[in-house]
Amino acid sequence: MNLISLQLKTSSSFEKNFRKLEKQINKSPKKSFILASELFLSGYSYDRLQEAVKFTIKVTKSLKNLSLNKTIAITMTTKQDNKYFNTLHIFHKGKIVHTQSKAILFVLDDERKYFTAGNKKDIRIINIDGIKIAALICFELRFIELWKQVKGADIILVPAMWGKLRKEHYESLTKALAITNQCYVMASDSANSNMAKSSAIISPFGDVIKNDTKKVISSHYEAKEIKKMRRYINTGIK
Secondary structure, eight states, X not given: OEEEEEOOOOOSOHHHHHHHHHHHHHHSOTTOEEEOOTTXXXXXXXXXXXXXXXXXXXXXXXXXXXXXXXXXXXXXXXXXXXXXXXXXXXXXXXXXXXXXXXXXXXXXXXXXXHOOOOOGGGOOOEEETTEEEEEOOGGGGGXXXXXXXXXXXXXXXXXXXXXXXXXXXXXXXXXXXXXXXXXXXXXXXXXXXXXXOOXXXXXXXXXXXXXXXXXXXXXXXXXXXXXXXXXXXXXXXX
16 A cells, blocks of 8 residues: 655645645555645635635545545544534545544644644544554644554554644654554645645654655555564564
8 A cells, every 4th residue: 555645835725725635646546545734725724714614515525536546634624513623534435434633732823712622532543444543633743642542553644734943843753653653654744834844654663754845755554564563572562
C-alpha cells in the first residue's frame, strides 16, 4: 500500500482547494492511503464557519467517490447542536469509516473561541482492511496521555496546521511517536508560508522521508517492518 502525505497551500477559495486535493488524489495509485493537512479545504476561516460547514457537506459525496479504490483522511469543519467542530473523516471504499473531532484545541490562537472540543474517547484505533489506524490532530500530538490511546496502531495519522516557529517540535514529536509506538507515522502539515511544512512519513525504525519543497511525500507500508521492529526491541506492543 502506498502512503501519501500531502503538503499543499490552502487558499481563501474552498473550491480551488478541493480541486487541488482532487487532482492529487486522482494522481495517486490505487490502494493508496492519502492524508491531507488539517482543515486543508477551508483553513481556520473563523469568519466563514457556516460556509465551511456547507462546503464540507457539498464535497463529502465527491470524497466518497474518490475513495472507491483509495483511503482518504482529511479534517473538515462540521456543525452539531449549533457548535462547530474540527472533524477528521476517513473515507474508504466509498464510505466514511471513521470520524473524530479534535479533542484538545490549540491555546495560542482563537480556536477555543470558535470551535468546540470533541470527545477524547473518539481517539482510538480502528481497523481498515486488517491495518490498525489511529490519529492525533495537530495540537493533540503534544499530550502523552493520548499517545497511550493510540498505542498498538500500525499507522498513526497526524494532520496539522503547525506553525513554523515550532517546526522542530513537530518534527521531533512525530519521529518520537513512530519510534515509541514502533509504527508508521504519516504527518501532513500545511505548506503556507507561516507553517512548518515538515510533512513526512516515518518508519517504525524512525527513518524519516521528508522534503519541504514537495507537494507529495510518499512511501510504502510494509507490515513486516512493524513486526520486525516490535520483535527486535520488545516493549510489549502487540
